Amino acid sequence: MAIKPFTEEELDDIYAFAVQLGKDAGKLLLEAAQARFNGSGQSSQDFSEKDSAVDIVTKTDEDVEAFIKTSIAEKYPDHAFVGEESYSKTCSSRAYLISDTTPTWCVDPLDGTVNYTHLFPMFCVSIALVLHGKPTIGVICAPYLNQLFTACRGRGAWLNETQRLPLVRSPSIPPMPENAPQSCVFSCEWGKDRKDRPDGNLCRKVESFLNMAAEVGGRGGKGGMVHGVRSLGSATMDLAYTAMGAFDIWWEGGCWEWDVAAGIVILQEAGGLITTANPPGDSRTSKIEDVKLGSRLYLAIR
Amino acid sequence: MAIKPFTEEELDDIYAFAVQLGKDAGKLLLEAAQARFNGSGQSSQDFSEKDSAVDIVTKTDEDVEAFIKTSIAEKYPDHAFVGEESYSKTCSSRAYLISDTTPTWCVDPLDGTVNYTHLFPMFCVSIALVLHGKPTIGVICAPYLNQLFTACRGRGAWLNETQRLPLVRSPSIPPMPENAPQSCVFSCEWGKDRKDRPDGNLCRKVESFLNMAAEVGGRGGKGGMVHGVRSLGSATMDLAYTAMGAFDIWWEGGCWEWDVAAGIVILQEAGGLITTANPPGDSRTSKIEDVKLGSRLYLAIR
Incomplete structure (x- = not known):
């Protein structure tokens, strides 16, 4: 389907959907991570002794991508989907992935896989809607950090939906230092x-x-x-x-x-x-x- | 004062005091950081336009160390205190800092200063009690991460007082990989x-x-x-x-x-x-x- 330009209201709706999807996917990631803790009140019975950390992560990766893909297909059956896990399984060579004519969701269910395996907090799910080759909606949810980064073209970028990015804006956004990159x-x-x-x-x-x-x-x-x-x-x-x-x-x-x-x-x-x-x-x-x-x-x- | 060995009950009391002190100091750090956000509901009036991020951080560093030092002096007037800020101001040469005979608190009010200036979450307050040269109680509070690491000799190490460290313990603590450092x-x-x-x-x-x-x-x-x-x-x-x-x-x-x-x-x-x-x-x-x-x-x- 060729892209019919979205109205601002339609874009608002898709943005709200994407933000909720990011939160839900982040929650799935965190629940699977917590199942590996001891003494957290979570059950570890889902994993038998022979499951390695890598197997668990691969399964989580696939499960979360499937959840995101299904949610999008139900809500927007005409949109295209490009996800890391689906791509890795089906494609062997490098190709440009994003359609210029179809609204395309571009998803990494788990970035920072090694961190996730080690329970180092720097992992996240990344969900974008790309229109005419341009990322237009972006949601990054880092559930262990309680940090949700969101943006939609023309609507600013936000942390946890309440703090405008960049964070330091008082009294104004500091410019790049004159001696850059020294103070960077x-x-x-x-x-x-x-x-x-x-x-x-x-x-x-x-x-x-x-x-x-x-x-x-x-x-x-x-x-x-x-x-x-x-x-x-x-x-x-x-x-x-x-x-x-x-x-x-x-x-x-x-x-x-x-x-x-x-x-x-x-x-x-x-x-x-x-x-x-x-x-x-x-x-x-x-x-x-x-x-x-x-x-x-x-x-x-x- | 020479160290009279603490009873286990005395050590429990000091540990509880140190944990609360770490939480309170972390809260001070976070409040000062939040004052630099815009739109977070925090006031930025405390800082005039000419205050640079570095000045603000130095002041926070000193304020938090003073708070910790005073709290310890009130509760344990016989104990010694070594803090980064006090030391930097009074000492020019490198000397070994910890007494072998007096219970000594060893404190960094803010580690990760550059991160703090940039509001990157990896900053913390670090509080230790050293007995006979050995760190015996340790509290690290990273308030922006909501992570509190605590330990007292013989009592295990804990995240947020509820999760035993290391985190991954199910079904057992994974050993270092056989091919280390490859999987590290x-x-x-x-x-x-x-x-x-x-x-x-x-x-x-x-x-x-x-x-x-x-x-x-x-x-x-x-x-x-x-x-x-x-x-x-x-x-x-x-x-x-x-x-x-x-x-x-x-x-x-x-x-x-x-x-x-x-x-x-x-x-x-x-x-x-x-x-x-x-x-x-x-x-x-x-x-x-x-x-x-x-x-x-x-x-x-x-």
Whole structure:
């Protein structure tokens, strides 16, 4: 079905649906995590001794995605759905996933899988509605943190539905520091590709992290002396915290659409910028392109 | 005053006092943070436009330490007190801070200062009672996360007073993986010393991070291929999450007593090990020494 433009009222309805869906999915994630605690009053009988943490997480991932997919199909049978779990099972090669003509839901049922396995709180569910290739509604629910990030194009970005993002707005949103990146908090992830090759992802990433961290003048003039370097193990949470203003700069390569679709609209509605992380031809004069979903390489600034 | 050994009842009383003190101090931190939000229903009138985030944080840091110090002095006038803020103001050189003969409270009113300024949730207050040089009571309160970590020697370690640490205990506490560190989550911090010198802290730390992260066989055989690398910007929270089981390994150099005193007893009561991070003479046969407060270089394992 080609997209008939939604009225503002229709968009409000879809936004409310997406927010509730994010809350419900987050609750499912947390309940499954709590079943692994001891002494929390939750039952651990669902898991036999032979179930490994990884099996439990895979099952949770699939269950939560199925719940989201079914809920959307019941409410909006004409919309398309792209989810991490469904995609991983059916596709072997990399293809651009989002239709330009059909309203498409882009969902990661669980970002921060390793964190979830270890009960480190930085995990979340990410739900986005993409229209004409642009993320238009975004919901990120981090249930263990009690943090719900939401945005809809034109309606601002919100934490827990009551606090406008970015959080620090009194008396005004602080501008990026004049000596940026020196006073900035920089977030980045080490990723899973750890081949020890000079041209590999690991070495190139660590080069970049070192440049951001090293004293000004160091690293052949590239030293950024950022105020802090953070790695959370969840690209989606990185992006949410950049929207919140907790982080100033985030970059990542190798993202999938479901990692970033919700975060993009939340960041943009909070006044942040996101573009491809490929350096421009001339850093002073080149136009900064708007991000395109599917570019895989992202740079976000609050 | 020389230490007269406390009875178990006396220790219970002091523990209850310390836990309440941690909660109250955490509440003060959170209230000061919330005053910087806009639209949260909190007043921002206390801060004039010229107040920078740094000034506000310094004031909060001092206020919270003063509150803790006064509360302890009223209740236990014979005990000694070592706090980060008081120490920084009065001492210029590095000295070992903890008395062997007087019960000493060792307090960091705010760990994760940069996070606090940016409203990134990973900040906390850390309160420890040290007896005969050994951390005996530890309280870490991360108020924005609603997480309170507590322990007293012989009484176990707890999250929010109800969940025994480490969290995952069903059906039993999972052992360290046989292929460790491959399945481990490793936490580490970049620190503030970022001189671009081969023998400087930055380069030596990044060497170590790279060894932990790189593929097995990489880095001249040192590659650890850990499951994840995390940097939170708070050594105290790193240690708390290692006790919780969210992280498996943490190491840090340059810690102060108040960064780690509470975390040490919480980790140990959760069954974890903490020692100096200096490598032993022979890794197979050397005795693993118990940690000493003041060693500045720490290695913790859940």
